[in-house]
Amino acid sequence: MKLKISQCKKSEYPFIADIEKNLFDSPLSINDLETMNSQKSFKTWKIHGDYLIGYICYFHVKDEVEIIKLGIMKSHQGKNYGSYLIQKIKSLPIKKIFIEVSCLNKIAINFYIKNGFKKIGIRKNYYILKNNSRTDALRLSCEP
Numbered sequence: 001m002k003l004k005i006s007q008c009k010k011s012e013y014p015f016i017a018d019i020e021k022n023l024f025d026s027p028l029s030i031n032d033l034e035t036m037n038s039q040k041s042f043k044t045w046k047i048h049g050d051y052l053i054g055y056i057c058y059f060h061v062k063d064e065v066e067i068i069k070l071g072i073m074k075s076h077q078g079k080n081y082g083s084y085l086i087q088k089i090k091s092l093p094i095k096k097i098f099i100e101v102s103c104l105n106k107i108a109i110n111f112y113i114k115n116g117f118k119k120i121g122i123r124k125n126y127y128i129l130k131n132n133s134r135t136d137a138l139r140l141s142c143e144p
């Protein structure tokens, strides 16, 4: 399957929302995506062949990017698709990329470190888990 990265259309938000439900405890809904999309700085890229494999959504303001979500379908993880999406972001004319992940998400932390991100801080008790307990957020950044 020949892979491409291209900008996501609003009509594809339902596919993203479906993958989100499979990947995250607090998935983005179609409505969340549409609300963020009302801001000009909000962008979503998809990686796809005949069907959507993964996506990255982020805010791009001046020379900085804040990644909001990056997701690769479970069946397609570990095949570098996530890293391709990060490379796409790194090719933008920017100076810094930021991301926050749950401290419990060791795979994502490994992934961002492997892709050149450094740990820059912790937000205590930032995420609420399904059982209503809280966990810290790790903030990472990268200079492409």
Ligand SMILES: CC(C)(COP(=O)(O)OP(=O)(O)OC[C@H]1O[C@@H](n2cnc3c(N)ncnc32)[C@H](O)[C@@H]1OP(=O)(O)O)[C@@H](O)C(=O)NCCC(=O)NCCS
Residues within 6 Å of the ligand: 023, 068, 069, 070, 071, 072, 073, 076, 077, 078, 079, 080, 081, 082, 083, 084, 101, 105, 107, 108, 110, 111, 112, 114
């Ligand atoms: C995190 C995620 C985006 C990574 O995408 P991916 O395409 O699977 O990752 P890649 O194949 O590009 O992996 C690159 C590196 O990440 C790390 N990594 C990826 N999957 C891993 C796993 N299951 N266990 C440990 N490290 C892993 C490794 O360091 C890997 O490098 P290596 O293959 O040389 O060991 C993907 O696993 C995912 O969608 N997870 C669920 C959603 C999520 O947590 N998103 C991130 C927070 S927004």
